[in-house]
Amino acid sequence: MNPLTWPMAWIEALSPEQAVAELERGRSRVGATVLKAGGVDLLDRMKEGIDNPARIVNLRNVKGHGIEELRELPAGASAAEPPRLRLGALLSLARIAAEPLIQKHVPALAAAARGAATPQVRELATLGGNLLQRPRCWYLRSLSHPCKKKGGTVCFAQEGENDFHALFDNAICAAVSPSALAVPLSALAAVAQVLGPGGTRQLPLEDLFLSPSAPGANLQRDHRLGPEEVLLSVEVPLPGPAERSAYLKVEQKQSFDWPLAEVAVALRRGAGARPVEDARIVLGAAAPTPLRARAAEKELMGLGRLDAAGLGRVAQAALSGAQPLHKNGYKEALFAELVRRAVGLALQPGDEVRP
C-alpha cells in the first residue's frame, strides 16, 4: 500500500515510555509502526518505496531516561559499573563529534562521528539512528530487487555487483552494517540501555547487531531490539591511564561516501614482555554486523615486541574467516592495511597516517 494515499499517522512522543506504548499499540493495527529520530534513513527508505509505515512515532521531542543527554557517570558499586560516559540516543552526530568530553576520553568515537556523512546530515542524524539504520546495500535499497531483507528469497549480491559488500559472514546476506559509530563503540565495550514494556535492560553493543547467520535470525531486522523496545542510551566506559583507542576508515571519496573499510581498536598498554595487555579490534563495512577480529586481538596480545613484522601478523590474522566475493577481494588488502594503521595509531596517538 502506498503510504501517501494510505492515511498515515504522525505521533509525537514526549517520553520513552510513551514511545514504547505506541509500539505496543501498533501491534494490533494494520501496517507498521516505526520510530523516527532524525529521520535521515527512514525518509530515504520511504521515498525509495521500500518502507511504507502506517504510523510514525516521532522521537525528536522525547525526554527522560537520559535519551537526550550527555552525562559523565561515576563508578558504581560493582566492577560492572566503571566510570563511564552516557550518550543519549538522541544526541546528534555533530554534537558527538564536537563534544570535548568525548574527544578527550574516546577519540575513536569522536573521529567516527566527525567523519560520517556531511555537516548537514550530522546535524540531523542521531546516535540511535546511526546505530539502528538499515544497511545501504543497493539491492536492499532498490525496489526492483526483491532481496531476502525485503522478504524475498535471493541475495542478489552473491552473484551480482558486490564490490561494496561483506567480506565476512556473507553467505546468507552480504549487506554490510552501515553504522560508523557502532565500530568504535563495539571496540570500546559500550553497553546499550534499552527500554521495553517490561522495563529497562542492558545489552553490550557488540550483541546489539544480528548476524543473518545467527540461529533464528530474521533478515528483516538488523538488530536484537524487540519490536516494542526503544534504545535509550549507550554507556561507554572511560578509559584507564594505559587505555587507548583509534578509528580509521577508507573512503573512495572524501565527501559524503560510505566507507569501504573501517577499523576501530581499543587497547590497554602493558609493560615488559606483554606490551599490549588487552585489545579489542572491530571491523566495519566488513560484515553484516560490526565484526570483532578476535584472531587479530589474540595475535596482538601475544606479541612480545611491537615491530612491523608483529603488526603484519596482526593484520593477517584480521583476515581469518574472510570469504571474498568476486568483486570485493580488494577489501582484504584494505582491512590488513587499516588494522596495521589503527593499531599503530592507538599505540602512538597523533601519529595518524591518513588513509
Next chain:
Amino acid sequence: MSEHKLEIPVGIVGAGLRPEERIVPEGAPPAWGENQGLREVGRRTARLDGIEKVTGRARYTADVKRPGMLHARVLRSPHPHARIRSIDVRPAEALEGVKAVHVLEHLRGAAIEVGEPATARAAGEPPPLPIVRYAGQPIAAVAAATPALAREAIGRIRVDYEVLPHVVEPQEARRDGAPLVFQKKVMMAGSAGGGGSAEVLAQKGNVRGPRRGGGRGKEPEPEKVAQLLKRAPAVVQATYRTQVQIHSALETHGLVAEWSGGANDPPELTVWASTQGLYSVRDELAEVFGLDKSRVRVITDYCGGGFGAKFGAGNYGVLCAHLARKARAPVRLCLDRQEEHLGVGNRPGSEQEVTLGAGIDGKLQAIRVTGWGCGGAGAGAGFAGPAQNLYECPAIYTEESDVFTHSGPLAAFRAPGHPQGAFALEQAMDELAERLGLDPVELRDRNDPHPARREERRRGAEAFGWKERQRAGFGPQERSLRRGMGMAQGLWYHLVNLNSHAEVRIHRDGAVEILCGVQDIGGGIRTPLCQVVAEELGVPLARVRVSLGDTRLPPGPASGGSVTTSSITPAARLAAYAARQAFLRELGQALGLAPPGDDLTLLPGGKVVVERAGKRTELSFEQATRRMRKETVLGTGERSPDFGPKAERRSLPGQLGGVHFVQVAVDVGTGVVRVERVVAAHDCGRPVNPLLAESQIKGGVLQGISYALFEERRLDRHTGRLLNGNLEQYKIAGSKDTPAIEVVLLEELRGRSATDASGIGEPATVPTAAAVANAVYNAIGVRVRELPITPARVLAALGKMPGRPR
C-alpha cells in the same frame, strides 16, 4: 550584403599579435582591440543573476506553479527487454483524482530500426507498442491532482509483458548468440549537442560498424598505418576502458505544459521546460501535435544544467503535453533523480586499443585507435575525435563500432566522445614520452603546432611548476603517500549556430534592453550579453537589462557544442550597434541637425557630443535619450558566418585547445587517489567575462576529476536493473574532493566575429581524466588504464590483489 577585406590584428595577447586579412561584411562595427582597451568586455563582472540564484528567487522549471496544475508521473518498464502484449489503464483511470492517462506510442532518444515498422495494419488498429529495450523505459504516464495520487495510479496500470532475454554488459553483448537489442539496422539522429549516428552502417549481432576515419577529415589509411607502425622505431600499444557516466545536472529534466485556445480558436501550447534548447523543444512539440511553430511557446527562465542531455521535448515532455491536452489542465512532470539515471542519457562507455608509432626524434609516424563504444540502446558512441584531430601525424586510422545492450541510451554529454578519446590517446602519449626519454610537454611540442595549445603548455607548465616533476615512482613520498604529476591535452571546435538573433532597445529614460531568445543553461550568458551591449553603447552595465529564455523573443541558439557565447554575443553587439545608429539618427532629427556640418558622437561612457553650427555641447546619455521624439528606438542583429577565409572545424584554426596539469597523492596502502592541485590552461577566443569563463573551466575540471575517480553507472547483469540511481550510491565529487584549481586563460584574438568569442564549456572537461591517470602513473609507476580509478584498481595495479597484501 557586400563584403570588404580588412587587416585585423590576430594572435594571443602577450605572445605577439600579427595582422591577418579577413573578409568582413560591409557596415560591420569596427573590430575591438585587446580587452585591456575595453570598458566592460573583458571585465571579471560577477554574474548579474547571482543574487537571484542564491536567494532562491530565480525561478526554475521545477518551481513553476500554474492555477489548477496537475502532477504527472511516468510508468517505466522494470524489465530490460520485453514485448508488451497489452496495457490496461482502466484501473488507473478509475482512481479518484486521476485526470488523464497516456500510453507512449513512440519512444524518443534511442536508436530506431531503419524502416520500422511499416507492416500492414487493419484500419483503426492501434500501432504496435514500442519494444522495451531497457529497464526504465517509459511506458505510460498519469496526471492526477497530487504527486502521491499520480504515483499510486501508475502502480495500477496493468502491463502484460512478454519478458525476453537481455544483455547489459558490452563484452557479453558482443558475443555470438547474445540476446539482440535490435533486429534490424538502426540509426539515431544527433541532437544540437552532437552525439547520435545518422548514417546506416553494417550491423552484425549487437555490433554496428565499424566507422572508419583518418586524420583531420582525411581518408582512412589502414594499410599505410600498419606499414608505418611495423617500421616505427618506437611503438606503444595498450587497451583502455571507460565507464558509463550520468549527466547528473542539479535540476532534473522537467516540463510544465498548458494548452489554451478553445473550440473556435486554434490550440496553442505553452511549456515551461528545463532545457538547453528552447527551439528544439518547440519544434519537437509542434511536430508531434501538428501545430504551427508560432503556436508553441517555450519558456526557460533558469535551467539547472543540462550537459547535453536536455535537448528536445523528450519522452517525458511529449507525455506531459498529451496529459495536459487530455486533462484540459496544466500538467507538471519533473523527473526524480532515479529517473535521471534510468533513461535520459549518459556518456557511453568504451574500449579502445591505441597504437602509436614515432621516430626517435619524437615525431609521430602513425596513430591507430580501434574499439567500440557502448551507449545502451543508443547509437553513436564514438571516441575518435582526439585521435583524428589533436596531432600532426602522416598516417592516422580510427575504427569505432557501437555495441548495443539493453540499457538506457546515450545522449550528447559535454564534448561527446572526447574525454573518452583523450583518456586513451593522452595516456598513450605519456607512455610514448617515457619510452623516448622525452618530457611529456616536449613530446607534445614536437607534434602539436596549435598556437594556443603551445602557449597553454608553456604558461600552464610554468604556473604548475612542471619542472619539479620527477621520474615515475620517484616523486616525493610521505609515509604511504606517493605524489605524482601528470599532464594531458584536449581539443574542441570553434562552432557557431547561425540561428542567433538579438534586439536592443533604447528607451527615452535611458534604459537599455536586450531581448534574445537564448536560454541560460547555467553558464550565465545574461552577464556577457549585458557587457557586450554596455560596451557598444558606452552606458553603465546597470542600465542594461536582458530578457531571454522565451521563444517569443528573437530566436537564439541551442546551448550545445559550446556555441552559446560564440553565437549570440556577436548578434547582441550588432543589435546594439544598429540601435546606436538608430538612436543617433533619431536624436539628430529631434535636434534638427543638418549634416554634414552638424554631427553627433556617442562616446565611451555614454556621453553624447553634439556639434551644431560649429558649436559643441555635451549631453549625458539620459539627457540625450530624453530628447528623442519616440519612446523607443531599436536595432536588431543576427549572427553571420565567421569572417572569411573559412577555417575548417578540424583544422588548427578551427580548434580550441586546453591543457591540464594535475598533481595527485596516492595512498599505496589503500589505493585511494586524491587530486591535490590542477592548473587548467584554456583558450576561448576573446573571454568576454573571464570570471565566468574560469567558472566554466573549474566546473569542467571538477566533472573530469569526478569522471576519473568516482562516477560509474552500475547495472546488475542478471536483472539488467539499475543499482545506483541516486547521488549517494552514484559517486560524484563533493566539496572535499575539490582540489585547488588554477586557471590560465588566454586572450586570443581570432578575427572571426564582432566579439571574437568562442566557447569554453566542453573543452574544459576533455583532458582532465587523462591528466589524472598520467599523474597516478607518475606517482606509483604503474598504469591504470580503466576508469574510474578506484582503490580496487589501484591496488590491483600495485599487485596487492587478489589475495593477501604484500
